[in-house]
Amino acid sequence: MNDLAIAAATRVLAENWRGxxxxxxxxxxxxxxxxDSGFIAIGLRHISPRRAQQELDSILSAQWDDGRLPQIVFNPRLDVQYSPGPSFWHSERIPGSPVVPTSGLIQPPNHALAVLLVHEADPETSARRRFLERAYxxxxxxxxxxxxxxxxxxxxVHVVHPWESGMDNSPFWDGPLARIGESYEGDIPRPDLAHADASHRPSNAEYGKYLYLAARYRDHDCDDRDDGYPFVLEDPAVxxxxxxxxxxxxxxxxxxGEDPQPHRSRARALGESLDSLWDDQLGCYVARDAIAGRHERFRTVSGLLPLLVPELPRTExxxxxxxSPHFGLGSAALVPSHDLTAPTFDSARYWRGPSWFNTAWLIAEALYERGYDDAARDLSSQMADLGLGHDFPEYVDPHTGEPRGTMKFSWTAALSLDLFERLHRSGETA
Structure with missing residues (x-):
């Protein structure tokens, strides 16, 4: 990734910046x-640490009274351009929601990691703006x-909707969704299909279940206390x-100067609990359906992401x-989202096979930290090359590297920049 590539990635982030x-x-x-904002800030810190801080300040400012960070903070002027939008959620009617319109769902908690990395990129600016004092x-x-x-x-921790995992149509959700007989009764608008191939996106049947769950959660004021709620899953990546x-x-x-012990204790307790999701036969972590008391036994990239956990006993x-042939690190393009050998694998459809840049970054980060520098550099170089070569796509075909989804995707540009910086510091070039 040369200076022209850095400029191209920077241009994507500038074009997608909204103030x-x-x-x-x-x-x-x-x-x-x-x-997304967490991942984007990790790349922005190399261009403008101040803008990276603004990115995180923005998502933190949309926090609900109960502490949740919402999955989406809406621009209300663009309601019809995304579904379900602010007129579906009507968050202003829900007690404890912020002034800005948001979704009531959440997404995976990468924010503290992003805040720390952004601070470390420019501690002086961070201290002057009291960034950590605001964020903590x-x-x-x-x-x-x-x-x-x-x-x-x-x-x-459990998720109450496939969207909360960030991996919307993972095979993990097939069984739990099949158990739900209801579907959304209203129209199912699909503005996403104006920008992406329908064969690459979740189906209308899946969207019907997604919207049913979202509407039920909304109609209970997103209070997490709906005893009969039909979707409660423990996801390894989350x-x-x-x-x-x-x-x-x-x-x-x-x-x-705060006490770190409560965070350390919680991290270790969670790490011990995570072992309950280990599947020794599959050689990875799996999701657990908390309602049925059943493990969803699929190899997915989510089940590899515990590599990020310090003190993990199952690293090797x-x-x-x-x-292995299931994910083919070094031979496949990046890291497939699903087992290459599984009958449920689909090289084109969203989280059922394609390789994503954010999960590749997380695995590269884990490899670097654990001292597997050669594998990490190879993955970093591949990620930078595929990003630049295809105008920073949302994800790629794991067999061919062919771009999928939309182009000029912000976290692809941002995380490619971040890995280039790591390669540059180690004396390598991509």
Whole structure:
């Protein structure tokens, strides 16, 4: 990734900047998404640490009174360009919601990790703007929400909608969704299909279930206390990111002179609970349907992301699975979202096979931290090359590297920039 490539990635982020935040992609995703902003800030810190801080300030400013960070912060002028939009959620009617219109759902908690990395990029600017001082209370409330409102008897955080996992149509959700007989009774608008091939996106049948769940959650004021709610899943990636972000919180607390022990204790307790999702036969972590009490036994990239967890006891086995024919690290393009050998694999359809840049970044980050520098550099170089070569696509075909989804995708540009910086510091070029 040379100077021209850096300029190209920077241009994507500039084009998608909306004054205080970055949209994932113009057209298909015209609002602010929660974990997207975390990933985008990680790349923005190399261009403008101040703008990276603004990105995170923006999503933190949309926090609900109960501590949740919403999946989407809407631009109300663009209601019809994305579904379900602000007129579906009517968050202003829900007690405890912020002034800005948002979704009531959440996304994976990568924010504390992003805040720490952005601070470390320019500690002087961060200190002058009191960035950590502003972020820490919001992050603490966010993590308390997850621990208090979204954690069951297993000790793990659960999601109440496929969208909350960030991996919308993963095979993990097939069984739990099939058990739900209801579907959304209103129209199912699909403005996404004006920007992406229908064969690459979730189906209308899936969207009917998605909207049914979202409407039921909304109609209970998003209060997490609907005893008959039919979708409660423990996802390994969501919990791995929560654990990793609690470890980031220990460092943020130390920098602020706060007590890091509560964050350290929570991270370790979550790490112990995570072991309940381990599937020794598959060689990875799986999701658990908390309602049926059943593990959803699929190999997915979500089940590899616990590599990010410090003190993880199953690192070597996960690395074997990552390099095996199931995910083909080093031979496949990036890291497939689903087992290449599974009958449910689909190289084109969203989270059922294609390789995504954010999960590749997370795995590269884990490889670097664990000392697997050669594998990490190879993955970083491939990510930078595929990003630049295809105008920063949303995701790629894991067999051919062919671009899928929308182009000029913000986290692809941002995370490609971040990995280039790591390669550059180590004396490598992509």
């Amino acid at each position: 205080t935040y970055t949209v994932p992609a113009a057209g298909l995703y015209p609002h602010q998404w929660s974990w 209370p919001a992050l603490r409330a966010w993590h308390d929400y997850l621990a208090d409102r979204r954690t069951g008897a297993s000790g793990l 919990n791995a990111l929560f654990i990793r972000s609690e470890w980031a919180m220990t460092r943020i607390a130390e920098l602020l 086995r996960l690395l074997e699975t990552l390099h």
